[in-house]
Amino acid sequence: MVDNFDASKPIYKQIADQFYWKIIRGDLQAGDKLPSVRDTAVAFRVNPNTVSRTYNEMERANVVETKRGLGTFVTEKQDVLNDLKGKKMRQQIEQFVTEMEAMGYTAAEMVNGLKNHLGKERGEND
Amino acid sequence: MIELNQVGKRYLAKTALHDITLTLPQGGITGLIGENGSGKSTLLKILAGLVKPSTGTVFINEKKTERQIAADVAYLSELDTFYSFYKVKDMVDFQASQFPDFSRKRADDMLTFMKLDPNSKIKVLSKGNRGRLKIVLALAREAPVILMDEPLSGLDPMVRDSIVTSLISFVDVExxxxxxxxxxxxEMEPIFDRVVAIRxxxxxxxxxxxxxxxxxxxxxxxxxxxxYQL
Structure with a gap:
């Protein structure tokens, strides 16, 4: 079961990442209600205390809001959601660039490589 | 809260526990891990008031542990201790008669979750279903402290899975x-808040x-x- 998680990162952060992913994709939209802590714990097969930490962390990041007695909801503040989207993209790009640089690729090669790849993926030949 | 202060246990020629001092806060799931014969079960039995420590003191919620601590502590043994002529529901009734904190609602919910038929005779239950029933009897108690000795041991992956899920679903970890x-x-790592290693x-x-x-x-x-290498 622990195989579902990266052993070197706290589980509460990995679950937060999965929620962020769903929000960015639009599977969870502004104002949507998150499952209860217990239901999320069962779904991920982790301790409910871990999920509470996830929800607290997302709340500190202003991405979700807890309404007393009602549950936890994705924020309706569009600027926060846009920030989240931008931040995740920068993280992915940083990781890609760091690895490419470590292998010795130049900036031009990376840009060309990306253009080529995106072109092929979309079936464009021009 | 569980407090052990310089707890030791000697059996005739063998020392099972040396000078254990340990405090566990209220709430949360703690894994007690270590190799066979490291003293895990002895420690659990001392906490359950089933074994008397040779030295040191043990307090659970500020009460000294002795046999009466069973009112505060739900203990799940490694062994099967059922009357084979009982039905599942008789065992539930018996447990309810012994412990005022036993929740029949939680027991019913758990029997449904575990797909156990209250009218089955215990002697015809598979080993896996006996393992499930033990979990139901222990977790249906709203006891402040729950001690479980090797709840997954010797059970197949399906049964282990249902036991882990029931811990997540039915324990009030706060x-x-x-x-x-x-x-x-x-297998248990994702449900532990903390772990204690003994050797x-x-x-x-x-x-x-x-x-x-x-x-x-x-x-x-x-x-x-x-x-273990330190």
Missing amino acids: KQTVLITTHEVN EGRLLGIADAEKIRGEQGMRVVDWLKEQ
């Missing part, structure tokens, strides 16, 4: 203090499971190996 001994460290009756270490992963970048099982 209020109930749960201590579980296990060999299945990888040859001595306490090696205690750590927050998320900190082991986050600060040391290790799995709990690797942490345990490291504790």
Whole structure:
């Protein structure tokens, strides 16, 4: 079961990442209600205390809001959601660039490589 | 809260526990891990008031542990201790008659979740279903402290899975203090708040499971190996 998680990162952060992913994709939209802590714990097969930490962390990041007695909801503040989207993209790009640089690729090669790849993926030949 | 102060246990020629001093806060799930014969079960029995320590003191919620501590502590033994002529529901009735904190509603919910038929005779239950019934009887108590000795041991993956899920679903981790001994460290790791490592009756270490992963970048099982090598 622990195989579902990266052993070197706290589980509460990995679950937060999965929620962020769903929000960015639009599977969870502004104002949507998150499952209860217990239901999320069962779904991920982790301790409910871990999920509470996830929800607290997302709340500190202003991405979700807890309404007393009602549950936890994705924020309706569009600027926060846009920030989240931008931040995740920068993280992915940083990781890609760091690895490419470590292998010795130049900036031009990376840009060309990306253009080529995106072109092929979309079936464009021009 | 569980407080052990310089607890030791000697059996005739063998010392099972040496000078264990340990405090566990209220709430959360703690894994007690270590190799066979390390003293895990003895420690659990002392907490359950089933074994008297040779030295030291043990308090659970400020009460000294003795046989009467069973009112505060739900203990799940490694062994099967059912009357084989009972039906599942008789066993539930018996447990309810013994413990005022037994919740029939939780027991019914758990029997449904575990797909156990209240009218089955215990002697015809499979080993896996007997394992499930034991979990129902222990977790249906709203006891402040729950002690489980090797709840997954010898059971197949389906049964182990249903037991782990029932721990997540039915334990109130904010209020109930749960201590579980296990060999299945990888399987149980995601449900532990913290782990305690023991070896040859001595306490090696205690750590927050998320900190082991986050600060040391290790799995709990690797942490345990490291504790054993120190």
